[in-house]
Amino acid sequence: xxKSKVSTTIDADYINKQYSKFLSSLSIEFxxxxxxxxxxxxxxxxxxxxxxxxxxxxxxxxxHIELQNLLLDQLLNWRLAPQEINPDVFSVSLNVDLICQKxxxxxxxxxxxxxxxLDRTDDLTQQWRQGHLDYSxxxxxxxxxxxxxxxxxxxxxxxxxxxxxxxxxxxxxxxASQAEKA
Numbered sequence: 001x002x003k004s005k006v007s008t009t010i011d012a013d014y015i016n017k018q019y020s021k022f023l024s025s026l027s028i029e030f031x032x033x034x035x036x037x038x039x040x041x042x043x044x045x046x047x048x049x050x051x052x053x054x055x056x057x058x059x060x061x062x063x064h065i066e067l068q069n070l071l072l073d074q075l076l077n078w079r080l081a082p083q084e085i086n087p088d089v090f091s092v093s094l095n096v097d098l099i100c101q102k103x104x105x106x107x108x109x110x111x112x113x114x115x116x117x118l119d120r121t122d123d124l125t126q127q128w129r130q131g132h133l134d135y136s137x138x139x140x141x142x143x144x145x146x147x148x149x150x151x152x153x154x155x156x157x158x159x160x161x162x163x164x165x166x167x168x169x170x171x172x173x174x175x176a177s178q179a180e181k182a
Contacts, residue, residue: 015099016163022078027160030071033064034156037149041142054138058125061145065122068152072115075159076107106162114155117148 040060047053124141127133133141 019078019103019162023075023160026071026074027156030068030156030160031153033067033071034149034153037061037064038146041146041149044142049135049139054142057142058128061121062125065118065125068118072111072118076111078103103162107159110155110158114152114159117152117155121145121148 037060040057044053044057121144124133124145128138128141
C-alpha cells in the first residue's frame with residue numbers, strides 16, 4: 001500500500017508539471033485575448049464612442065471570440081496518457097482515468113460559465129452587426145462585453161490554477177478498488 005502512495009505522489013508532481021507546461025503558452029494567448037478586448041473597449045471610450053472606433057472595436061471583439069473558442073477547445077482536449085507516467089504499472093491507468101475525471105468535473109462548471117459569457121458577447125456583436133442596436137444600446141452592449149470579459153478573466157484564473165491533489169486521489173482510488181473487489 002505504501003508503494004501505491006509514493007507512486008501517486010510522484011505521479012501528481014509529474015501531472016501538475018505536464019499540465020503547467022501545456023498551459024504555459026495557452027494561458028499567455030488567453031490572457032492576451034482578454035486584455036486586448038478590455039484595451040479596445042477602453043480605446044473606444046477614449047474616442048468618445050465615434051462610429052469608426054465602434055466598428056473597429058466590434059471587429060476586434062469578433063476575432064477574439066473566435067480565438068477564445070479555439071483556445072477553450074484546446075484546454076478541454078488536454079489528456080495525459082497512462083504510458084506517459086509509467087508504462088510498467090497497471091494501476092497507473094486507473095489513476096490517470098481518475099485524474100482526467102477530476103479535471104473534467106472541475107472544468108465543467110467553470111467552462112460552462114466562461115462559455116456563457118463568451119456566447120453572450122458573441123450574441124451582442126451579432127445584434128450590433130445586424131443593426132439591432134441603436135447608439136445607447138451599443139454603449140450598453142460594450143459595457144456588458146467589458147463586464148463579461150472581466151468575469152472571463154476571473155474564471156480563466158480558476159481554470160489555469162487547477163492542481164492535482166494526490167491525497168484526494170488516494171481516497172478515490174481506494175473506493176474504486178473496493179468497488180472492484182465487491
